[in-house]
Amino acid sequence: MSDLNKQKIVASxxxxxFFGHPKGLFTLFFTEFWERFSYYGMRAILVFYMYDKVSDGGLGLDETLALSIMSIYGSLVYMSGIIGGWLADRIFGTSRAVFYGGIFIMFGHIVLAIPGNITMFFISMFLIVIGTGLLKPNVSTVVGDxxxxxxxxRDSGFSIFYMGINLGAFISPLIVGKVAETDYHLGFGIAAIGMFFGLLLFLLTKKKNLGLAGTIVANPLSPSEKKKVYTMIGLGIVILAILIAIAIPTGLLTFKSFIALIGILGILIPTMYFVVMYRSPKTTAVERSRLIAYIPLFIAAIMFWAIQEQGSTILANYADKRTQLDFAGIHISPAWFQSLNPLFIITLAPVFAWFWMKLGKRQPSIPKKFSFGLLFAGxxxxxxxxxxxxxxxxxxVSPLWLVLSYFIVVLGELCLSPVGLSATTKLAPAAFTAQTMSLWFLSNAAAQAINAQIVKFYTPETEMVYFGVIGGASIVLAIILFIISPKIQSFMKGIK
Structure with missing residues (x-):
């Protein structure tokens, strides 16, 4: 996208x-609020639904397999941002991507709400994965626009936007988790209704509040490119369908092999992304330097999300199996612990937003903020x-241990995640704005692809070693990142 188009968008x-910020932040804040309400409501009960007995309304899967599938699902959700970012950058823009994504997500939750079998489960996962890939990276890109x-x-605006994400994520596990104790499918239905509200609000307010934001295609396909690309997409779909039809009956495609494949793709795809953007003739010398600076930040984000995302797998299982759920005279649903992370973010995000604005030019550099995030995660x-x-x-064990763990990782998240979103919009090459935001979410995809492999090593007997090794690795990486932060800053070419 040209500088002239960026200026036209901001002027429109x-x-x-909205709290001293552009009016469009209202639309994006509440659109993402309802999308996260639907997503986190579903996610709060999904792992329990997978390993719960069929007689109790679940799918009856093996517990370890359910944890791996949960991680792979999370990885695919963020990996699909590649598709959403590319479609937005090259075909229909970020605003339409957000709307189409919301429709896919809503129908995915509707399928989950219908009592069915493992086939229905995977159909719903496919719809939600595609939908989130369209919506999630592109709504954040519009915030930058x-x-x-x-x-x-800008940083303060992303912190406020991040609070909207977590407000939806806080409320939904409390409601959906309670309802799911009676009926899992009714809980998934509530998630579908939440996404419907998000779509409705976006449609009613986008024209007045967002102006041209999200409507300009950053790097549109030429007529000749369209024919070639559409042909390749069609062939790819046919080839993939044939491979799946052969691999499943022959036993080549199993849960184990699929999990291993996603683990490889989780590392390979972002690596290819960096290479393509760096070597593109549309990327300037300054933008190449900024991409180099982005690499250590990306690696740090992978380490952080590998810990944070285990809140919906290992720590969810820990809440269900290892935690005293009758506490202070009330019975705690294990799904309620999923509300702790967003609750602390809602409470602390305004504090962090105010703190960064108060410090102004004296605030820590982006790499140093990332190192603090890794320290708290560890x-x-x-x-x-x-x-x-x-x-x-x-x-x-007392539930207070889980509360403390979630609180500490949130301190790290507020140092890294909203700052990472903002840094991505600043460091992105102009021709790859939405796709670079997709790359940011690939750090989460890579982390969860790795988690799908390592969650198999967790048992109550090995938990001390498990938590100790991963936590210690994060702290060591935090120290290294802090030491080399001045060098990273020099490659950012004026971005602070």
Missing amino acids: VPQKG IYSEEDQR LSFLVILLPAYFGGSDSL
């Missing part, structure tokens, strides 16, 4: 109207190994 957006590159409200895993150290692995 009312720059005041409504601010000029020099606007000092500490959150070291904390959760203490109950087994003090009381052994065969007794139920």
